[in-house]
Amino acid sequence: MNKQGLAARLSVALGLAVSLLAPVTLAQDLPEDFRTQAPLTLSGEGPWYRLELPMALHLAAQFADLRDARVFNAEGQPQAYALTLGRASQRENIQQTAVKWFPLRGPKDAPLDASGIRVQRSSTGTLVEVTAPAGAAPAEEQLRGWLLDASAIDAPLEKLQLNWSGDAEGFQRFSIEASDDLQHWQSWGEGQIARLSFADEQLEQRSISLPGERARYLRLLWLAPQQAPALTAAELFSSASDTLPAPMAWSAAMAPSSVKAGEYTWDLPLALPLERIKIGLPQANTLAPVQLYGRRDGKVQWQLLSRSLLYRLPQAGKESLQEQIELYGAPVQQLKLVVDQRGGGLGTEAPQLQVGLRATELVFLARGTPPYTLALGNTGAKAVNLPLSTLIPGYEPARLSTLGVATVAVAVSTPLEALAGPVAASGPDWKRLGLWAVLLLGVGLLVLMALSLLRAAPAKP
CATH class of the missing domain: 2.60.120.260 (Galactose-binding domain-like)
Incomplete structure (x- = not known):
């Protein structure tokens, strides 16, 4: 057999292997692969719907850019979607x-x-x-x-x-x-x-x-x-x-994971590009110079993020409150607040923390049978979101506010455990096992064809 014939047969074998692998590749996104699942409620006119993601769902994701976000219909089919950040807007009065x-x-x-x-x-x-x-x-x-x-x-x-x-x-x-x-x-x-x-x-x-x-x-x-x-x-x-400033997504109040004299530490599930934080000041007449530090994980050094003055004081017959610290959007997973004790500290109780980042809207094209479910939390997921102009042909920014609205059918403050979908019944996953069997069969067939071609090749004199 000449070299051209051998190459042709190898090409056919590779094509067959790719065709066998394709069903496995296309079937990788399944609802049960995602740790967190939240049912959606739709209102307004479709088929496009926009969902403003609450912070609880940001914290349930495995990636800050939400590459592991998916929307499934009742048949378990993934829906085409796009992600867009909230922006400042103008309002005419x-x-x-x-x-x-x-x-x-x-x-x-x-x-x-x-x-x-x-x-x-x-x-x-x-x-x-x-x-x-x-x-x-x-x-x-x-x-x-x-x-x-x-x-x-x-x-x-x-x-x-x-x-x-x-x-x-x-x-x-x-x-x-x-x-x-x-x-x-x-x-x-x-x-x-x-x-x-x-x-x-x-x-x-x-x-x-x-x-x-x-x-x-x-x-x-x-x-x-x-x-x-x-x-x-x-x-x-x-x-x-x-x-109007860009809309913000705020977390529920979180207790510190570590408390020392004048020092409080909080841990987030993942590194997020935070833009603001709120420190609860439960006692009146509080004045506290503070330093806020952050880092992505426990292996790197703390970086100073801000020096601020927090207070809750009476002024002109009203209470003046400064409990927020603005950040610049650098990804952080751990936060540490150091309080200057010369101001009297923050009281006997450990302060509660809320983190905020710019709100993200997920826009999806509803296809198939409702109800629809938002899924998050898959460490192996790849980004599959489309540009908004591709998802909605002829898209213009003014059109976004006219789309239907999807909401998560749970309160934002609900603990993440309550968002988790039902645990799949124990037992073998025959669908996934079948896909792996097809994959192994394809690889074996490819090996056999390669060996056959090598045997048929003329030996060198």
């Missing part, structure tokens, strides 16, 4: 504020800009009086518009809402100008209000959109001054954007 208004009067033939109007203000910036230009005879004056005092609003103005006396009907148009000093004015376009009555029906248009900019004063000048209505209310709607 719309506030409605009633403002004071003042009539702007002037001669009938005066320009519409009414630039000669004088204004007096108090030290707080509140408008207290508006007077007409000097030299104008009262008989020649008429109502030209209104001045609104928005000096108490420190936010972009989004909308203006007016109300006026009921005897003025029809359409009323006016220009809108803004100023911060009552001397220089910027045009904000035009507005229109309307009130129409017919029989027992009434139609009103009271709101005017504004450009979303800040201004201390608004000036409304009617384009037809003789029709300027008498205002009875003026309200401004402003928007303020708040930055």
Whole structure:
């Protein structure tokens, strides 16, 4: 047999072995391989669901990056999923504020800009009086518009809402100008209000959109001054954007594993990238300078993570509490708190510790029959999570909040032992034994084919 024929037969043998090994590889993720199992409750519209993982489940995992997380359906089939970290977000708050208004009067033939109007203000910036230009005879004056005092609003103005006396009907148009000093004015376009009555029906248009900019004063000048209505209310709607911090996952309170004079140590099940910790201060009037140390395991030296001041003190009739220490996300598995005893310590009882890290959401595509189960705790698991853009074709960040919601059907503070799934019945696992038998048969067949090919090869002269 020539070399080409021998190589071809070996290739066929290897291909057969790979095909025999494939079922074993694909069947490695089974629910019983995971130490912790938690049933999920679904709500909202699927088929995608997002689950914010409580800290109890982070602590039940074997890896900080959650590579051993799986979601199974009732048939034991793993579901496609993605992991995403919580991020800071923006929240828009719309506030409605009633403002004071003042009539702007002037001669009938005066320009519409009414630039000669004088204004007096108090030290707080509140408008207290508006007077007409000097030299104008009262008989020649008429109502030209209104001045609104928005000096108490420190936010972009989004909308203006007016109300006026009921005897003025029809359409009323006016220009809108803004100023911060009552001397220089910027045009904000035009507005229109309307009130129409017919029989027992009434139609009103009271709101005017504004450009979303800040201004201390608004000036409304009617384009037809003789029709300027008498205002009875003026309200401004402003928007303020708040930055919400990234959501955090917090553990239940944990007692220290070791207590010495002014020194407390806690052990976590695995190293986690902690961002904050809370130290319980049960006694009032506590003041404690502390040093926090951390390390990944007991074989390495302690590293200083933070120097902080913890306190629970009365201030201005209220209790001021500082019990948190911010960290920088370095993975730690052991924490040690050293308390400076010159501050009196933390009391007779050992302090309780809570650890926090940025919340993680698991998004999965529900397939097959419910109920669905989250499984964690497999030391041999490999990362199989997909990018979120792959899991959800055409994904956009705004879509995440519209997905269905999955929740763990246990309280976050439940001990980890209560999360564990039912223990499999004792006895041989025939399915797994069968897979191993197929594997061994494939390896044996490969060895026999290789020996046969070697025997068939022509001996060297």
